[in-house]
Amino acid sequence: xxxxxCCIRCLGAVPxxxxxxxxxxxxxxxxFCGGGHEALTHxxxxxxxxxxxxxxxxxxxxxxxKYFQYVIYGLASFFFLYGLLLLAEGFYTTxxxxxxxxxxxxxxxGRCLSLTxxxxxxxxxxxxxxxxxxxxxPVLFFINMESSCHxxxxxxxxxxxxxxxxxxxDARMYGFLPWNAVPGIVCGNTLANICKTPEFYVTYDLYIxxxxxxxxxxxxxxxxxVATTYNYAVLRFLGRKGIRC
Numbered sequence: 001x002x003x004x005x006c007c008i009r010c011l012g013a014v015p016x017x018x019x020x021x022x023x024x025x026x027x028x029x030x031x032f033c034g035g036g037h038e039a040l041t042h043x044x045x046x047x048x049x050x051x052x053x054x055x056x057x058x059x060x061x062x063x064x065x066k067y068f069q070y071v072i073y074g075l076a077s078f079f080f081l082y083g084l085l086l087l088a089e090g091f092y093t094t095x096x097x098x099x100x101x102x103x104x105x106x107x108x109x110g111r112c113l114s115l116t117x118x119x120x121x122x123x124x125x126x127x128x129x130x131x132x133x134x135x136x137x138p139v140l141f142f143i144n145m146e147s148s149c150h151x152x153x154x155x156x157x158x159x160x161x162x163x164x165x166x167x168x169x170d171a172r173m174y175g176f177l178p179w180n181a182v183p184g185i186v187c188g189n190t191l192a193n194i195c196k197t198p199e200f201y202v203t204y205d206l207y208i209x210x211x212x213x214x215x216x217x218x219x220x221x222x223x224x225x226v227a228t229t230y231n232y233a234v235l236r237f238l239g240r241k242g243i244r245c
Contacts, residue, residue, distance in 0.1 A: 031213025
């Protein structure tokens, strides 16, 4: 067997789908954890400066931000290790399915392990779908805030009356502050001035980054589920046929 044939056989054993999912997973987690961590830090400053006067009004939000930032550290470590495990499992199942190695066998334990990864990854994908949904809340808040600021600017230029003062943004509606927070809401030209600050655009961009990262990670988990399910189905079929892999 020549070098070319050996290279072809080795390349045939690479789980390209699992490899793609791993790269997407690492990219998505990096965006989510990095962007989310910094976005939470800026959110505390943003809410404190413009939407809350009393420290007690945003103490719950401050505690949530502090503890969730620790959760982000744990998520980054967990997905790094879990991605490696899924990639290794992809190499195992691909090699077994394609019968690349002569005495490499697909055992019952190996098939059981593959099934365990399928279940864990599916559960993780469902949980991450919920995380993805919650990540959209701050993005929606900043989109609506930017739209309100644009409306204020238009009204201030085209009307004689102070109609722009009726355009407001309430942080309490999005769960950032309790309903008894003061002021909790900004209106008119004050709102427009907030939208011109660097703090607004930086926080906005960071949340978009975290939202995109959560979406990429969710896509990677679904790809993992599809790849592992297919490989497990083939392994089980070969086991029933009595074929040694």
